[in-house]
Amino acid sequence: MSDKIDFISNVFLSIRNARTVADLEKIPDDCCIAPKHRMDARAYPKIDFQIRNNEILSLVESGLLDENLNFSTSASSRLADPITKLLYAIAWKNGDLKKLKHIARGVIDESDDTLDQNDALVFYQFGKYLTGDRHQPIIDQHVLRAFGVYQANLNDQDPADYLSLKTVTRKHKALIQMYKQWLQSEDIMEELRTIDGYTYHIDKILFAAGKAMKNQKSFLTSEPLDPNSATRNKRLILTQHARCPELKEGDKYYALQEHIRRLKGAGANEFKLKLNFIIEELAIELNNTCFYSPTAFWTNKSWETLYQVRAWVSQGFEVVQRNVDASEREGEISFRTAARQ
Numbered sequence: 001m002s003d004k005i006d007f008i009s010n011v012f013l014s015i016r017n018a019r020t021v022a023d024l025e026k027i028p029d030d031c032c033i034a035p036k037h038r039m040d041a042r043a044y045p046k047i048d049f050q051i052r053n054n055e056i057l058s059l060v061e062s063g064l065l066d067e068n069l070n071f072s073t074s075a076s077s078r079l080a081d082p083i084t085k086l087l088y089a090i091a092w093k094n095g096d097l098k099k100l101k102h103i104a105r106g107v108i109d110e111s112d113d114t115l116d117q118n119d120a121l122v123f124y125q126f127g128k129y130l131t132g133d134r135h136q137p138i139i140d141q142h143v144l145r146a147f148g149v150y151q152a153n154l155n156d157q158d159p160a161d162y163l164s165l166k167t168v169t170r171k172h173k174a175l176i177q178m179y180k181q182w183l184q185s186e187d188i189m190e191e192l193r194t195i196d197g198y199t200y201h202i203d204k205i206l207f208a209a210g211k212a213m214k215n216q217k218s219f220l221t222s223e224p225l226d227p228n229s230a231t232r233n234k235r236l237i238l239t240q241h242a243r244c245p246e247l248k249e250g251d252k253y254y255a256l257q258e259h260i261r262r263l264k265g266a267g268a269n270e271f272k273l274k275l276n277f278i279i280e281e282l283a284i285e286l287n288n289t290c291f292y293s294p295t296a297f298w299t300n301k302s303w304e305t306l307y308q309v310r311a312w313v314s315q316g317f318e319v320v321q322r323n324v325d326a327s328e329r330e331g332e333i334s335f336r337t338a339a340r341q
Contacts, residue, residue, distance in 0.1 A: 163214075
């Protein structure tokens, strides 16, 4: 579980250090979140319209929606626009017509965060997001899983319940409120908070991070290290290194892997690399986590999600010391072969 904590801590640290939307957009790559876990922009393009409270009320007044915000039984015969007909048909075919009332209720409630709604909270909150209120994010199980694990770790609580979160229910109402408050807090750079739509980009990051944690059964080996058995530990570490795949040409940290390969070929059992060398000579842009949380970035775990770790683990090396000066953005990382464990 500690590798998942390292992963999510890395993600949130990157968010907290972001000053622009461009900074946020780099985080999935910097944190090595697999594309399959990210929100597909083709399936979920950004919504560029808003729905206001009075628009929903006008649908009720016209009789298209009943007093409970469901489609009236005669609604389909009154649809004129072909796009509206197609979208209605899709909702009908998928059995989703009844979900409309929850979205509509969220729109009507707008910025009211009393949260008297107890079911369909994801759709209800989506309705709030559609109003265009910058304080209303999109939420789902993946976003709340990521945020819940992060909060549990901060408060020295067991994150197991959040890691297993599959359905958002009324028991998560407090967590939803905490997430909204966090998005407006000083944990987010003031410069970023002034940008319209910044929460949408954070939602996308946490969707991907939470989904990655759900789908990744094991971030390391299937067996924990035994503090009382050095021989068994060496076997587990070497097994981990043996099955770690190499990076491919074009991957961000490929040049670092190939440099380590050359050092290995020259017979090096231990070596040090300056961060400036990695940035300038290997042409790798190191993210803020590298400097502000070196133990999370320069780790020997979680190569399934932290792709930079593959650069040394795949070559049979591990990090043994990190000397990093965050204020000067410089430092030196020491490596040695795993066989010396």
